[in-house]
Amino acid sequence: MITMQRGPQPADFADVRATNLAVVLRYVRGNAPCSRAEIAAATGLNKATVSSLVADLIDRRLLRETGLTEHRIGRPATMLMLDGSPYAAIGIEVNADYLTAVAVDLAGTQVLSWRRSFAGLGASPAQAATAIAALGRRAVNRVVKDGRRVLGLTVGVPGLVDSAGVVTLAPNLGWRDVNLRGALIRALGDPDFPVGVDNDANLAVLAESRYGAHAGTRNLVYLTGEVGIGAGIIVDGRLLRGHRGFPGEIGHITIDPGGPACRCGRRGCLEAVAGIAAIVSRVIPEATSDGELTDLQPEIDEVVRRARAADPAALQALTEVGHGLGQGVSIVADLLDPEVIVLGGYFVPLAPWLLPAVETELASRRIAPDLGGPQVSASILDHGAAATGGAATVLDHVDEGHLPTP
Amino acid sequence: MITMQRGPQPADFADVRATNLAVVLRYVRGNAPCSRAEIAAATGLNKATVSSLVADLIDRRLLRETGLTEHRIGRPATMLMLDGSPYAAIGIEVNADYLTAVAVDLAGTQVLSWRRSFAGLGASPAQAATAIAALGRRAVNRVVKDGRRVLGLTVGVPGLVDSAGVVTLAPNLGWRDVNLRGALIRALGDPDFPVGVDNDANLAVLAESRYGAHAGTRNLVYLTGEVGIGAGIIVDGRLLRGHRGFPGEIGHITIDPGGPACRCGRRGCLEAVAGIAAIVSRVIPEATSDGELTDLQPEIDEVVRRARAADPAALQALTEVGHGLGQGVSIVADLLDPEVIVLGGYFVPLAPWLLPAVETELASRRIAPDLGGPQVSASILDHGAAATGGAATVLDHVDEGHLPTP
DNA sequence: TTTAGTTCGTCTGACGACTAAACAAATTAG
DNA sequence: CTAATTTGTTTAGTCGTCAGACGAACTAAA
Numbered sequence: 001m002i003t004m005q006r007g008p009q010p011a012d013f014a015d016v017r018a019t020n021l022a023v024v025l026r027y028v029r030g031n032a033p034c035s036r037a038e039i040a041a042a043t044g045l046n047k048a049t050v051s052s053l054v055a056d057l058i059d060r061r062l063l064r065e066t067g068l069t070e071h072r073i074g075r076p077a078t079m080l081m082l083d084g085s086p087y088a089a090i091g092i093e094v095n096a097d098y099l100t101a102v103a104v105d106l107a108g109t110q111v112l113s114w115r116r117s118f119a120g121l122g123a124s125p126a127q128a129a130t131a132i133a134a135l136g137r138r139a140v141n142r143v144v145k146d147g148r149r150v151l152g153l154t155v156g157v158p159g160l161v162d163s164a165g166v167v168t169l170a171p172n173l174g175w176r177d178v179n180l181r182g183a184l185i186r187a188l189g190d191p192d193f194p195v196g197v198d199n200d201a202n203l204a205v206l207a208e209s210r211y212g213a214h215a216g217t218r219n220l221v222y223l224t225g226e227v228g229i230g231a232g233i234i235v236d237g238r239l240l241r242g243h244r245g246f247p248g249e250i251g252h253i254t255i256d257p258g259g260p261a262c263r264c265g266r267r268g269c270l271e272a273v274a275g276i277a278a279i280v281s282r283v284i285p286e287a288t289s290d291g292e293l294t295d296l297q298p299e300i301d302e303v304v305r306r307a308r309a310a311d312p313a314a315l316q317a318l319t320e321v322g323h324g325l326g327q328g329v330s331i332v333a334d335l336l337d338p339e340v341i342v343l344g345g346y347f348v349p350l351a352p353w354l355l356p357a358v359e360t361e362l363a364s365r366r367i368a369p370d371l372g373g374p375q376v377s378a379s380i381l382d383h384g385a386a387a388t389g390g391a392a393t394v395l396d397h398v399d400e401g402h403l404p405t406p
Numbered sequence: 407m408i409t410m411q412r413g414p415q416p417a418d419f420a421d422v423r424a425t426n427l428a429v430v431l432r433y434v435r436g437n438a439p440c441s442r443a444e445i446a447a448a449t450g451l452n453k454a455t456v457s458s459l460v461a462d463l464i465d466r467r468l469l470r471e472t473g474l475t476e477h478r479i480g481r482p483a484t485m486l487m488l489d490g491s492p493y494a495a496i497g498i499e500v501n502a503d504y505l506t507a508v509a510v511d512l513a514g515t516q517v518l519s520w521r522r523s524f525a526g527l528g529a530s531p532a533q534a535a536t537a538i539a540a541l542g543r544r545a546v547n548r549v550v551k552d553g554r555r556v557l558g559l560t561v562g563v564p565g566l567v568d569s570a571g572v573v574t575l576a577p578n579l580g581w582r583d584v585n586l587r588g589a590l591i592r593a594l595g596d597p598d599f600p601v602g603v604d605n606d607a608n609l610a611v612l613a614e615s616r617y618g619a620h621a622g623t624r625n626l627v628y629l630t631g632e633v634g635i636g637a638g639i640i641v642d643g644r645l646l647r648g649h650r651g652f653p654g655e656i657g658h659i660t661i662d663p664g665g666p667a668c669r670c671g672r673r674g675c676l677e678a679v680a681g682i683a684a685i686v687s688r689v690i691p692e693a694t695s696d697g698e699l700t701d702l703q704p705e706i707d708e709v710v711r712r713a714r715a716a717d718p719a720a721l722q723a724l725t726e727v728g729h730g731l732g733q734g735v736s737i738v739a740d741l742l743d744p745e746v747i748v749l750g751g752y753f754v755p756l757a758p759w760l761l762p763a764v765e766t767e768l769a770s771r772r773i774a775p776d777l778g779g780p781q782v783s784a785s786i787l788d789h790g791a792a793a794t795g796g797a798a799t800v801l802d803h804v805d806e807g808h809l810p811t812p
Numbered sequence: 813t814t815t816a817g818t819t820c821g822t823c824t825g826a827c828g829a830c831t832a833a834a835c836a837a838a839t840t841a842g
Numbered sequence: 843c844t845a846a847t848t849t850g851t852t853t854a855g856t857c858g859t860c861a862g863a864c865g866a867a868c869t870a871a872a
């Protein structure tokens with residue numbers, strides 16, 4: 001049965017065709033190599049219809065025939081697989097101190113991965129947009145030079161982004177009501193592919209649901225572990241958007257009213273209890289907390305070193321932070337009932353020491369212990385998760401039936 | 407564009423037809439009385455197609471022609487409206503101390519509303535199922551006697567209900583792994599209409615989104631204020647289901663680790679801070695807390711009386727409870743970004759005293775004060791919200807294109 | 813009263829997409 | 843070499859929508 005998005009949204013034949021093309025495309029993505037007959041049997045579509053759909057997809061260079069089966073009774077089947085090569089999707093991730101660009105072809109292989117430094121807070125939004133657009137243009141040029149067509153470009157920003165691509169608030173970049181999407185489209189010279197801007201946690205969870213260890217999970221939450229803590233939420237297979245487009249703002253929920261002061265002015269926010277700055281300052285008390293926006297990687301490395309060396313103070317601090325994080329994770333678990341909660345960002349290297357405490361906290365808060373609950377695990381994607389997710393949104397759009405025209 | 411539910415789910419003509427029938431039905435529901443031409447103009451469907459769809463809907467007795475327009479230039483239009491009369495949907499709500507049954511016709515008018523006492527904890531699950539089925543059968547008989555066909559029956563239960571209609575856990579009823587749906591279907595003698603079982607908060611939020619003060623809101627959260635606190639969540643127009651089917655379990659998130667003891671064994675749970683039992687025991691300290699499952703209505707009435715009389719202790723207690731509730735509401739707001747949060751159950755009569763503190767708390771926790779946030783308001787539906795929601799699920803199913811066959 | 817203009821809803825023919833069934837092609841088993 | 847099997851195409855048919863033409867019914871104005 002077809003489901004509808006909103007009020008008056010009638011369907012016609014083009015929709016049927018698009019739906020079925022997408023069904024075949026997704027089936028081949030998940031079951032390549034496979035034959036037309038197999039697709040027909042698995043999807044319930046008629047063999048003739050599958051032939052027609054496959055011919056269409058081959059015309060659009062989305063599928064490719066790849067040899068025949070052998071040594072089987074009956075006529076050999078011509079196998080099909082994705083032909084990712086003629087297309088690519090680009091994702092860019094904006095951070096306080098660097099930009100990441102990733103390009104992925106239609107079959108999911110990464111064809112480009114760049115990282116360049118970037119003065120997030122030093123630059124004006126207009127300068128930043130110029131820098132992002134420059135990186136985007138270079139990525140586009142590279143991809144085009146390789147003979148691919150660009151299907152879309154999506155930029156991830158650590159902040160609140162509305163549905164029009166306006167960055168309403170991004171504290172770590174010092175932005176307020178910046179129409180980044182508009183600026184990018186202008187700077188790229190009205191490109192013929194769609195340009196999008198989205199929250200970095202949203203994109204990261206999309207990357208996780210497509211390329212992560214739990215790919216395909218329909219109820220998934222991703223917690224960013226950067227300077228702040230944010231959540232990207234996929235429920236029932238769809239990214240949660242909310243009314244204004246700002247869900248998952250989990251960083252400032254109160255974990256402990258008597259806890260440490262938070263830079264938001266309140267006490268005991270999740271970010272103040274379990275944010276990266278809190279971890280670093282607890283494990284390395286002698287470190288000078290010089291502003292919030294320097295690259296924290298060296299400090300994180302030091303934390304890992306101390307934990308590996310079984311430094312008691314470090315282990316104690318990480319356990320306590322893990323309990324605090326576990327409380328936040330419990331709230332997410334109670335409210336959303338996800339199957340998996342993935343910890344990302346700087347939580348990943350610290351996961352061996354954080355996870356046990358998180359699990360303990362989670363287990364102690366179950367309504368009924370035997371009912372089970374979400375699994376918590378560290379992301380296997382590296383720091384470019386949001387960039388990869390930016391590319392993934394473009395591919396999702398294709399998978400939903402918005403195919404490129406030949 | 408059509409969206410698909412999951413993997414291999416191809417579309418065909420029947421889907422197109424069902425989608426468009428539902429589009430017309432929903433349009434008429436929202437804009438009755440209206441003409442065929444108006445439907446065509448508003449939906450983008452062809453006039454001929456609309457004529458065909460409308461004829462189909464009239465055949466199924468879902469629509470009815472109602473006179474002509476007059477005093478307008480041009481040929482007068484034959485107006486259409488919903489013909490609710492031949493069908494009805496039934497919802498039943500199970501509580502610790504009573505059952506509520508509601509029947510609603512297709513146009514949304516309530517055609518039946520019963521309440522009968524019920525020994526929730528005293529009876530075995532089998533006895534309870536028999537009692538529920540008996541009430542259901544009586545409601546069905548009455549509806550059928552009135553010449554209506556029953557489109558479905560859905561039962562709301564205060565507890566965790568999985569997608570198969572098994573009540574996994576319902577502390578207030580003392581149930582554990584009760585296959586209520588199976589028992590009801592058996593007791594009703596394999597009826598020819600669908601029978602469903604769902605969580606009461608889920609059903610209440612569906613009722614709210616169809617009949618409440620904020621009907622039509624696509625991002626809506628409903629907080630039950632019964633013995634426990636649960637949340638029903640609609641995001642992006644869809645009921646949030648979660649992985650196991652147990653989202654919105656908000657009652658035992660920790661608001662204050664140093665707060666009052668909760669019957670779950672922990673401290674400072676939302677339920678212990680802002681649950682009805684907490685309110686009663688704080689406002690009426692002299693009341694003996696004799697078990698948890700007596701009808702709390704008299705105590706609530708007393709609380710209202712004292713608040714009306716401006717009893718300082720009562721006002722103070724309600725304000726503090728409101729702040730606690732506000733913290734819970736803030737968490738929901740941060741995580742889900744809803745447009746409206748509706749307080750239900752026993753919160754409704756106390757809303758005049760709780761809401762100001764809730765609003766204050768919510769405002770103080772905003773990331774950016776000028777970005778706005780959710781509106782909080784008390785439900786205008788009475789205690790049968792979940793029962794009404796049970797009927798609403800059935801109507802939603804029709805609105806999604808699963809029309810009754812003539 | 814007549815005529816023009818407007819709007820409604822149906823009718824007609826065409827088109828596009830899917831289905832079922834027959835069929836041709838290619839291979840293995842014996 | 844034949845029978846069995848499986849693949850994928852072809853053919854005829856069905857169904858729902860679309861565009862445009864058309865008749866019907868009404869108002870407004872000459």
